[in-house]
Amino acid sequence: MAIPRAAQTQRRTRIQEEKEEIILEAALDVFSRRGFRGATIDQIAEVAGMSKPNLLYYFRTKEAMHRTLIDRVLDTWLEPLRAFDADGDPEEEVRSYIRRKLEMARDFPRESRLFANEILQGAPNIEDVLKGSLKALVDEKVEVIRSWIRAGKVYDCDPYHLIFSIWSTTQHYADFDVQVRAVLGEGRPCDDRLEDAARFLEAFFTRGLIPAASR
Numbered sequence: 001m002a003i004p005r006a007a008q009t010q011r012r013t014r015i016q017e018e019k020e021e022i023i024l025e026a027a028l029d030v031f032s033r034r035g036f037r038g039a040t041i042d043q044i045a046e047v048a049g050m051s052k053p054n055l056l057y058y059f060r061t062k063e064a065m066h067r068t069l070i071d072r073v074l075d076t077w078l079e080p081l082r083a084f085d086a087d088g089d090p091e092e093e094v095r096s097y098i099r100r101k102l103e104m105a106r107d108f109p110r111e112s113r114l115f116a117n118e119i120l121q122g123a124p125n126i127e128d129v130l131k132g133s134l135k136a137l138v139d140e141k142v143e144v145i146r147s148w149i150r151a152g153k154v155y156d157c158d159p160y161h162l163i164f165s166i167w168s169t170t171q172h173y174a175d176f177d178v179q180v181r182a183v184l185g186e187g188r189p190c191d192d193r194l195e196d197a198a199r200f201l202e203a204f205f206t207r208g209l210i211p212a213a214s215r
Contacts, residue, residue, distance in 0.1 A: 020058050023048050024072075027065040032110035035117040036066055036125065063125065070118060070126050073111045077104065078137060081163070086144040090153045091210045094166075095202045101170035102194050102201075112174035138163060154209050162209070169201055 026048035030039045041062055045055045059065045080100035084093055105112060123130055138160070145159035173180055173194060184193060 016058065019050075022050070023055055023058055024065065024069060027059075028069055028110050028114060031066060031069065031117070032113040035121060036062075037121065039066075066125060069111075069114060070129075073108075073115050074126075074129060074134065076108065076111065077115065078134070080104070081137060081141055084141045084144055086147055090148045091206050094205055094209065098166060098170060098201050098205065099198055101166065102173060102198050105170055105172075105174035106190060106194050109174040109177060112171050116171070116175045152211070155211060157209065162205075166201075166205065170197075173197060 023044065027039075027044045029047055030043050034043070039062065041052060041055065044062075044065065045052045048055060059068075080097050083100075084097060118124075118126060141163065142159040145154065145157075145162065148154040149156050149159075180193065188196075
């Protein structure tokens with residue numbers, strides 16, 4: 001019995017999507033360890049368990065794989081910042097943001113290292129994103145923080161550096177996980193380390209930001 005053409009097309013599309021996901025998972029592993037410059041298509045093909053010509057059928061260049069991954073990382077990584085609500089309670093918004101960023105450090109360490117490697121190399125592949133959509137989102141949330149400052153809900157501060165500080169302190173637990181584990185000792189499980197970090201960072205930022213009368 002012949003398979004209808006529509007079914008053949010649907011099956012081919014599903015298989016292609018599955019192959020692309022296998023390739024991207026392998027590329028994420030290689031890029032996060034070696035960086036863009038150190039990674040090769042041969043290495044990615046080996047991790048993906050497929051031939052180089054087969055891989056190139058789905059992604060013609062290393063750049064295409066890298067940009068797809070970077071776009072995914074940014075979409076996921078910036079979602080908590082998008083959720084920053086001008087109408088919310090500043091203390092709860094900051095606490096929630098810190099928690100979600102630490103959860104991402106726990107759940108997406110390779111993605112964080114992929115992004116960090118790109119930045120350390122001068123962001124040659126995503127400078128347009130940094131100066132475009134990323135800057136626009138940060139500018140938008142800076143205005144949210146400034147509105148809290150004007151309303152007396154938050155101490156006067158530079159909102160840009162506040163956001164940078166939260167980024168650096170939370171992503172540290174992904175990008176420098178080996179150092180964190182070495183210093184704290186292997187006896188402390190990951191969830192315990194991050195819970196301790198969350199409590200500390202919540203207190204650190206909210207006590208420095210929120211007037212006592214508002215807490």
